[in-house]
Amino acid sequence: MSVLLALDTSTTAVTVAVHDGTRTLAERSTLDARRHTEILAPSIRQVAIDADVTPADLDAVAVGVGPGPFTGLRVGIVTAATLGHTLGIPVTGVCSLDAIAHEVLVAGGPADFLVASDARRKEVYWARYAIVEGRAVRQGEPAVAKPADLPQELRGLPTAGRGPVLYPDLFATPLDVLDVSAGALASFATIEQRAGREPLPVRPLYLRQPDAMPAAARKPVLP
Amino acid sequence: MSTDEPLVLGIESSCDETGIALVRGNTLLADAVASSVDEHARFGGVVPEVASRAHLEAVVPMLTRACAEAGHALRDIDAVAVTSGPGLAGALMVGVSAAKALSWALDKPLYGVNHLAAHVCADVLDHGPLPEPTVALLVSGGHTNLLLVRDIAVEVHELGGTVDDAAGEAFDKVARVLNLPYPGGPHIDRVAAEGDPRAIRFPRGLTAGKDMERHRFDFSFSGLKTSVVRWVEACERDGRPVPVADVAASFREAVVDVLTRKAIDACKVHGINDLQIGGGVTANTRLRALAEERCAQAGISLRVPQIRLCTDNGAMVAALGSQMVQRGVSPSSLDLPADSSMPVSQVRAG
């Protein structure tokens, strides 16, 4: 048995799970887009208690690396990185959209679907998935876009994530997986690891540059 | 845990430095700092998102470096202290989250501390226990505060602060007007050494009669900055060369005059004979010289930590955490927030 702590802060849910390589022993998700910092650590403590494990029992950490709103996303990633370093255990990155897609797969979802999550600023993070040999396989890199700019053919697909909740007129066929579940993320990470597929680095998928303008020439104050 | 000589790890991430340090009692063992200042230079000021990204990259490397320097493993530490505010929200969250992960993984108490109180506490590492009460003047790119410190781990009062720009910000803005690089403080200081501080009489904000009633211990540098800009532009408009050294020296004198005058006044009003100066602007040679001169005249003893303890670092945070452990202050809880506007009266966060 290998004990995996999984967490994700890329969506509205602050989600934590302990997984034993076969099943999720405990999971806790709190919907609150503004208090990631406050909620995450107490959730980790509680989930460990619920699963009856101590920090020393952990063998690995898996963390959602987004894409997601940056400030919240970093809370999960720095927590996972610091835990891994402190406990001397490996940390693996998972694309958060893949964790949502995995949950769609497990729930018996469609063979061809979209995941579109909230990117703020009237945009979504999105990726398309196809079920291939019992896996939800991402078709290309995750991207960020205004929903209306996505081709009709994509927007018409069944869509998981908060995209359809925020833009119901643009995504016609919502699926009911809205946020990341750490249990699904743990299960996905376990399957990927067993299949020998390379995890993502433990770095945020920002997909956007910081918006800052280089200092402009000085404006005179005199008329 | 040893409460008289606790081994405390301190984390600072409120602005553009990621600082992680280890302190044993009042002794600094290791102080690792990664700065993103160069990444902000072309923007002419700290860009919060750029700073937050840099903090995330730096946390684990700085943990490694601090432990290696101190010759300690993380499991040796007795407590974790972290800046929980004030500062840039997204930047603070990185340090606070890392501190919580450490606290939970190591099963050690967590102390969320006030950044301004931590600045004052840095001097403990240089000069031993603080005289209490003491007046503290903090001047940096982010803050300009006069504090009354009754008990560094428990009770700190704000006597005054800036109503507009921080002193360090005024240095940056004036440096830009004089075509000097960012951050402006060291460059103004260098150029001012060749100038005449009495060449131009720039205004001293909030020192006139009426302002002194309401803002006796507050600061304002926005009017001064505008006055410098107007003066320089008038020169340019008339086709006269700008006497950069004289402008820099006169501007610096105006800032330093107000800072020291108000700090000494605060000591006198509160009957306190100890003044401490901290924050990055402490690197300014004229501030140090004038503070020494005026304190000597007023019979006030002055404490200024060495420069590297004056800028933002994990050492000051660890030092304050250590004081809290030594004085039996109860730890913060794991749901401690990052509080960008944490008042200085709150030395320890919930």
Ligand SMILES: [Zn+2]
């Ligand atoms: Zn500071």
